[in-house]
Amino acid sequence: MYHYNYPEPALSLEQLNYHLYTRPLPSLFTRNYFIPDDIREELQRRSEIIRTAPMPGLNLPEDLQGYHSMVPLEALVGERRKFGNWSTVVYRAINGKDGVPYALRRMENYRVPHVTAFAAIETWNKIRHPSIVSVKEAFTTHAFGDNSLVVVYDYYPNAQTLYDMYVKPKAPSFVNGRLQQQSQQIPERTLWSFIVQIASAIKAVHDRGMPVRVVDPTKILVTDKNRQARQVRLGSCGILDALTWEAPADMLPIFQMEDLARFGAIIVTLCCQNVAASHANNLAKALDTLGRTYSNDVKKVIVWLYGKPGPHKTIGNFLDLIGSKVLVEMDEAQTSVDRLQAELMSELENARLVRLLSKMGFINERPEFAREPRWSETGDRYIIKLFRDYVFHQVDENGNPVVNLTHVLTCLNKLDAGTDERIMLISRDEQSCLVVSYKDIKGFIDAAFRSVLLVESWDSLLNDYTA
Numbered sequence: 001m002y003h004y005n006y007p008e009p010a011l012s013l014e015q016l017n018y019h020l021y022t023r024p025l026p027s028l029f030t031r032n033y034f035i036p037d038d039i040r041e042e043l044q045r046r047s048e049i050i051r052t053a054p055m056p057g058l059n060l061p062e063d064l065q066g067y068h069s070m071v072p073l074e075a076l077v078g079e080r081r082k083f084g085n086w087s088t089v090v091y092r093a094i095n096g097k098d099g100v101p102y103a104l105r106r107m108e109n110y111r112v113p114h115v116t117a118f119a120a121i122e123t124w125n126k127i128r129h130p131s132i133v134s135v136k137e138a139f140t141t142h143a144f145g146d147n148s149l150v151v152v153y154d155y156y157p158n159a160q161t162l163y164d165m166y167v168k169p170k171a172p173s174f175v176n177g178r179l180q181q182q183s184q185q186i187p188e189r190t191l192w193s194f195i196v197q198i199a200s201a202i203k204a205v206h207d208r209g210m211p212v213r214v215v216d217p218t219k220i221l222v223t224d225k226n227r228q229a230r231q232v233r234l235g236s237c238g239i240l241d242a243l244t245w246e247a248p249a250d251m252l253p254i255f256q257m258e259d260l261a262r263f264g265a266i267i268v269t270l271c272c273q274n275v276a277a278s279h280a281n282n283l284a285k286a287l288d289t290l291g292r293t294y295s296n297d298v299k300k301v302i303v304w305l306y307g308k309p310g311p312h313k314t315i316g317n318f319l320d321l322i323g324s325k326v327l328v329e330m331d332e333a334q335t336s337v338d339r340l341q342a343e344l345m346s347e348l349e350n351a352r353l354v355r356l357l358s359k360m361g362f363i364n365e366r367p368e369f370a371r372e373p374r375w376s377e378t379g380d381r382y383i384i385k386l387f388r389d390y391v392f393h394q395v396d397e398n399g400n401p402v403v404n405l406t407h408v409l410t411c412l413n414k415l416d417a418g419t420d421e422r423i424m425l426i427s428r429d430e431q432s433c434l435v436v437s438y439k440d441i442k443g444f445i446d447a448a449f450r451s452v453l454l455v456e457s458w459d460s461l462l463n464d465y466t467a
């Protein structure tokens with residue numbers, strides 16, 4: 001054990017100097033050195049979910065047209081909803097070429113009758129919209145032992161369908177020791193946010209002369225739960241077009257009207273948390289019920305969407321109708337960008353510390369120089385080694401390690417900024433000490449790292465020090 005005592009380091013818990021840690025401006029958001037708990041937890045959960053290992057014994061194909069490590073995203077046994085007349089399963093799988101996880105929707109026992117069926121998928125592939133889950137490609141396969149059609153989508157870890165989140169009955173849970181039914185009531189503000197996002201997605205598709213076809217709460221994903229108003233994306237696009245590839249082109253206006261009617265049904269379903277409430281013959285009762293919780297504006301848009309089809313019933317006119325709500329949504333999206341940029345700023349600081357630590361990791365204790373005292377025991381690299389001890393290996397008067405992140409962060413930030421502040425470094429045998437500035441140490445680390453990069457210069461560097 002190294003046993004040397006440094007003078008008690010100035011372990012300041014106060015704000016670090018401005019040039020050592022940049023404050024995001026304008027400081028609208030409470031300053032914290034680390035990412036806020038809600039964002040961190042959500043991102044960590046996503047990262048864990050991406051890495052969940054495939055369950056053994058599922059007998060899934062090891063390679064599916066270049067996709068591997070398949071994991072089902074839903075239970076493969078028990079009751080499953082059908083997609084029209086077809087059974088579907090969603091898997092997550094990694095694309096071998098780009099290493100990115102994707103969501104693969106497989107239609108079981110479906111033989112693609114004609115290559116034209118794929119044309120729709122190609123059209124969907126060109127649509128990029130923040131409220132639509134992008135379609136990557138589609139293919140047929142026998143890898144599951146049947147004829148399957150697989151459509152590949154962008155994958156959003158930890159996504160939940162609108163239905164699962166707000167409509168599906170939840171088991172009661174204990175609150176203050178009492179078993180209580182959980183409320184899933186959507187706040188009106190969130191509801192408007194969903195309405196604006198879905199309307200914008202439908203408009204993007206209709207403007208391209210296409211229908212959406214799959215406007216359904218079980219196929220719309222809630223992919224971001226951090227914003228006050230959550231982010232939703234239309235999922236499973238393109239599948240119905242592929243399955244009903246023979247539909248004549250003059251069906252377009254009818255399909256687009258259906259999209260609007262289904263959109264209305266989604267709003268009623270979400271407000272009443274009940275799919276049956278959205279059936280046309282239950283509408284009057286549903287409007288009465290939801291009118292107790294939601295404003296007249298909500299009722300108005302529902303009535304408009306359920307109304308008779310006609311030339312004025314377009315998604316563009318619908319968006320004109322809800323113009324003021326669109327502005328609120330835009331403002332909230334901007335605030336959300338500001339907030340995330342502020343968070344990004346602090347992560348930028350963290351990133352530079354990781355780079356510094358990596359540099360030190362490359363330099364210190366290189367095994368090829370284990371028997372080469374000239375590498376670590378002389379000149380600049382000796383100082384780097386002592387600095388590493390100063391940052392990480394201090395012990396208190398009882399010989400216990402000092403583990404204080406503030407000390408580490410302060411030292412590394414000063415090092416990165418290259419300040420003129422001087423510190424005293426003590427040799428491990430406590431026989432000698434050196435006084436150096438952070439600026440000097442920064443220069444030494446840069447030089448040593450450069451020499452690691454230029455392998456051929458090591459010899460000459462070592463010789464320089466022993467010359």
Ligand SMILES: Nc1ncnc2c1ncn2[C@@H]1O[C@H](COP(=O)(O)OP(=O)(O)OP(=O)(O)O)[C@@H](O)[C@H]1O
Nearest residue numbers: 073074080081090103153154155156159160161218
């Ligand atoms: N692109 C995607 N990214 C991440 N997760 C997804 C994606 N698409 C679907 N999922 C997830 O896969 C699961 C199954 O999707 P599906 O659309 O089949 O939902 P479902 O209607 O609840 O299931 P089912 O219809 O089989 O009963 C859902 O939990 C959904 O969140």
